[in-house]
Amino acid sequence: xxxxxxxxxxxxxxxxxxxxxxxxGIRVVVLEQRSRDYVEGRVRAGVLEQTTVRLMHRLGLGAxxxxxxLLHAGTTLCVDGDPFHVDFAELTDGGAVxxxxxxxxxxxxxxxxxxxxxxxxxxxxxxxxxxLETDQPIITWKQDxxxxxxxxxxxxxxxGYHGVSRGCIPASVLETVERIYPFGWLGILSEVPPCNHELxxxxxxxxxxxxxxxxxTRSRCYLxxxxxxxxxxxxxxxxxxxxxxxxxxxxxxxxxxxxxFEKSIAPLRSFVCKTMRWGRLFLAGDAAHIVPPxxxxxxxxxxADVAVLGDAFAAWYGAGDASGLEDYPRRALDxxxxxxxxxxxxxxxxxxxxHMDTFDRHMQVAELSYLRQSRAxxxxxxxxxxxxxxxx
Ligand SMILES: Cc1cc2nc3c(=O)[nH]c(=O)nc-3n(C[C@H](O)[C@H](O)[C@H](O)COP(=O)(O)OP(=O)(O)OC[C@H]3O[C@@H](n4cnc5c(N)ncnc54)[C@H](O)[C@@H]3O)c2cc1C
Numbered sequence: 001x002x003x004x005x006x007x008x009x010x011x012x013x014x015x016x017x018x019x020x021x022x023x024x025g026i027r028v029v030v031l032e033q034r035s036r037d038y039v040e041g042r043v044r045a046g047v048l049e050q051t052t053v054r055l056m057h058r059l060g061l062g063a064x065x066x067x068x069x070l071l072h073a074g075t076t077l078c079v080d081g082d083p084f085h086v087d088f089a090e091l092t093d094g095g096a097v098x099x100x101x102x103x104x105x106x107x108x109x110x111x112x113x114x115x116x117x118x119x120x121x122x123x124x125x126x127x128x129x130x131x132l133e134t135d136q137p138i139i140t141w142k143q144d145x146x147x148x149x150x151x152x153x154x155x156x157x158x159x160g161y162h163g164v165s166r167g168c169i170p171a172s173v174l175e176t177v178e179r180i181y182p183f184g185w186l187g188i189l190s191e192v193p194p195c196n197h198e199l200x201x202x203x204x205x206x207x208x209x210x211x212x213x214x215x216x217t218r219s220r221c222y223l224x225x226x227x228x229x230x231x232x233x234x235x236x237x238x239x240x241x242x243x244x245x246x247x248x249x250x251x252x253x254x255x256x257x258x259x260x261f262e263k264s265i266a267p268l269r270s271f272v273c274k275t276m277r278w279g280r281l282f283l284a285g286d287a288a289h290i291v292p293p294x295x296x297x298x299x300x301x302x303x304a305d306v307a308v309l310g311d312a313f314a315a316w317y318g319a320g321d322a323s324g325l326e327d328y329p330r331r332a333l334d335x336x337x338x339x340x341x342x343x344x345x346x347x348x349x350x351x352x353x354x355h356m357d358t359f360d361r362h363m364q365v366a367e368l369s370y371l372r373q374s375r376a377x378x379x380x381x382x383x384x385x386x387x388x389x390x391x392x
Contacts, residue, residue, distance in 0.1 A: 004154070005156060048100055071097075078250070124142070134280070139155060158284050169281070174278075181268035185266050191261065193216060194212070272289045276328065284332075
C-alpha cells in the first residue's frame with residue numbers, strides 16, 4: 001500500500017488529522033490496533049474547547065455537536081461545601097465550552113470518514129513504523145494474520161501514551177518531562193440527571209470531587225481516591241455518600257442517585273515528550289503529552305496539535321514549504337506547556353496531597369478565596385478554561 005502520510009492510531013488526534021489531510025487532498029491511511037466499536041465506545045473526555053468545536057465545523061463535522069452538545073458558559077467551584085460561580089461568557093467576551101462525549105466525537109469522525117472514503121484500518125496487529133530517519137519510511141502490520149506494508153512520505157504517531165511511535169525515537173535524542181500525582185480519579189457514569197446545569201469542581205477536606213455530565217439525563221461524576229483503591233471497594237452507595245459529602249449541602253438535595261454502568265479509576269500524570277519530531281516521524285496528542293483530567297485539556301490538545309500539523313502538511317504538499325513542518329514542535333509545545341500549566345495548577349488548587357500540612361491547606365483556601373473575589377483572577381481562569389486561541 002502507498003500513502004503520503006501514514007497515521008498510527010484512530011483516536012481523536014489520528015482521525016482529526018486524517019480529515020484535515022484528506023480535505024487538503026493528501027492521501028492518508030490510518031492504522032488502529034483496536035476495533036471500531038472499542039474506539040467509539042471508550043468513555044473518556046467530555047468537555048470541548050471552542051477551538052475544538054470550531055475545528056469540527058471547519059471539517060464539516062459540526063452538525064450533531066451543535067444540536068446535541070451542551071453549551072456551558074460558566075462553572076462552579078466549591079470550597080468545603082461553599083460554592084461560587086465563574087461566568088466564562090461575561091469574563092471572556094462570550095466564551096464557553098461544549099459538553100459532548102469523546103465517543104460522540106469519534107462516531108462523527110468515523111461516519112464522515114466512511115462517507116469521504118478515508119481509509120482507516122481497524123484491528124491492525126503488530127503495527128511497526130520503520131526507516132523513520134530516511135525519506136521513505138514504512139509501516140508494517142498484520143491484518144487477519146497476514147503481513148502488510150505501507151510505504152509513505154511521513155509517519156504521524158497518534159497512538160496515545162502507550163503507543164509504539166514514541167519508542168521509535170532513540171533514547172539519545174528523546175527528551176521527556178513527567179510529574180506523577182499521588183492519587184487517582186474514581187469515575188462513574190450513571191443514567192441520572194446531573195445535580196447542576198454546569199460542572200462543579202469541589203475542594204473538600206476529604207479530597208476533590210467533580211460533578212460533570214454527558215447529557216441532561218446522564219451524569220459523569222468523579223472522586224479523588226487513593227491509588228491503592230480498587231473499584232470493588234467503591235459500591236455505588238459509598239460513591240454517592242462521599243460525592244454528596246464533598247459537594248456539600250448546597251447541592252446534596254439536587255443529587256439524584258442511581259446505579260453506575262461504568263466505574264473506573266484513572267491515575268493522574270503530567271507528561272511532555274519535547275521531541276515531537278524525529279526524522280520523518282511526528283508525534284501528536286497523548287503520544288506526546290498527558291495532562292491530568294482537571295481542566296479537561298487532553299482531547300483539546302490533541303485537536304490543537306493536529307490543526308497545526310495539518311496546515312504544515314498542506315503547505316508542504318501544496319507549495320513545497322517545509323517551514324511549518326520544521327516549526328511544528330515549537331508551535332505545538334508552546335501551547336502544550338500552557339495547557340500543562342493550567343491542568344497542574346487546577347489540580348494543585350483542588351486536590352488533597354498526602355504531604356499537605358496546615359500551611360499548604362491555608363494557601364489553597366486563600367487562593368480559592370482570591371479566585372472567588374477577584375475579577376482578574378477569574379478572567380485568567382476563564383480564559384484558560386474555555387481554551388487559549390491556537391496562536392496564543
Ligand atoms: C477518564 C478520562 C477522562 C478524560 N476527560 C477529558 C476531558 O474531559 N477533556 C479532555 O479534553 N480530555 C480528557 N481526557 C483525555 C482524552 O481522552 C485524551 O487526551 C484523548 O483521547 C487523546 O487523544 P489521542 O488521539 O491523542 O489518543 P488516544 O485517544 O489514546 O488514541 C490513541 C489510539 O491509538 C491506538 N493505538 C495505540 N497503540 C497502537 C499501536 N501500537 N498500533 C495502532 N494503534 C495504536 C489506540 O488504540 C487509540 O485508539 C480524559 C481521559 C481519561 C482517561
